[in-house]
Amino acid sequence: MIDLHCHILAGIDDGARDLDEAVALCQMAVADGIRHMTATPHIHPGRWENRRSSIEPVFQQLRQRLAQEQLPLSLAMAGEVRLSAEVLALFAEGELPFLGQLDGRQVMLLELPHGSIPPGSDKLAKWLIERNILPIIAHPERNKAVVADIDKLLPFLEMGCLTQLTAMSVSGRFGEGAEHTAHAILAQDWATIVASDAHNTGSRPPILSEAYNVVAERYGPERAERLFVRNPAAIAGIELDA
Numbered sequence: 623m624i625d626l627h628c629h630i631l632a633g634i635d636d637g638a639r640d641l642d643e644a645v646a647l648c649q650m651a652v653a654d655g656i657r658h659m660t661a662t663p664h665i666h667p668g669r670w671e672n673r674r675s676s677i678e679p680v681f682q683q684l685r686q687r688l689a690q691e692q693l694p695l696s697l698a699m700a701g702e703v704r705l706s707a708e709v710l711a712l713f714a715e716g717e718l719p720f721l722g723q724l725d726g727r728q729v730m731l732l733e734l735p736h737g738s739i740p741p742g743s744d745k746l747a748k749w750l751i752e753r754n755i756l757p758i759i760a761h762p763e764r765n766k767a768v769v770a771d772i773d774k775l776l777p778f779l780e781m782g783c784l785t786q787l788t789a790m791s792v793s794g795r796f797g798e799g800a801e802h803t804a805h806a807i808l809a810q811d812w813a814t815i816v817a818s819d820a821h822n823t824g825s826r827p828p829i830l831s832e833a834y835n836v837v838a839e840r841y842g843p844e845r846a847e848r849l850f851v852r853n854p855a856a857i858a859g860i861e862l863d864a
């Protein structure tokens with residue numbers, strides 16, 4: 623499986639605290655059947671002041687350490703970009719990191735606030751698309767406005783935005799609201815990928831297998847392969863064995 627949303631870089635957000643914890647997260651992911659992770663630290667102006675160029679050296683540090691540990695895991699870096707006016711400046715400075723490409727567009731993990739969909743969110747998404755950046759909306763099933771009404775996602779879907787569900791929502795470990803909403807989104811076939819959004823080895827682990835099995839059982843093995851393997855591989859530019 624391929625995990626395109628996780629907080630495994632050491633000491634730059636609320637994910638891994640140090641390099642040892644980062645390595646422990648990677649080991650746990652490999653044991654769960656994950657073979658590629660794209661690290662996506664928070665880029666949240668005013669809270670987590672990360673940007674592409676500041677994430678890069680921390681990413682290289684983990685990459686080197688993983689090579690020493692000889693862990694069979696490929697690693698890439700991007701970021702989880704919080705919806706904010708600063709996105710415009712980060713774009714202008716070439717500091718937005720991307721998960722990869724799809725149909726010639728750069729794919730960017732975009733996080734909405736948890737409590738609402740602020741007015742203007744769709745405008746920012748449109749602004750990005752006009753600049754050839756396709757937002758993939760991080761865990762919409764945990765956004766209160768979407769929990770109340772999944773049709774709130776429609777304006778984003780209609781302009782072509784992708785969506786990422788969090789594995790623990792799908793498996794019911796994020797409470798009933800997130801679980802119910804995740805499955806409503808899956809029932810509509812609106813999800814593009816499922817990712818771990820791992821932060822630590824305890825309450826937010828890099829585990830995808832449990833949600834994979836839930837999806838395979840409820841929507842069929844084909845869908846599980848699409849959401850956990852094929853779609854994330856296509857975005858990250860990973861070649862799959864035939």
Ligand SMILES: [Fe+2]
Nearest residue numbers: 627629702819
């Ligand atoms: Fe996240």
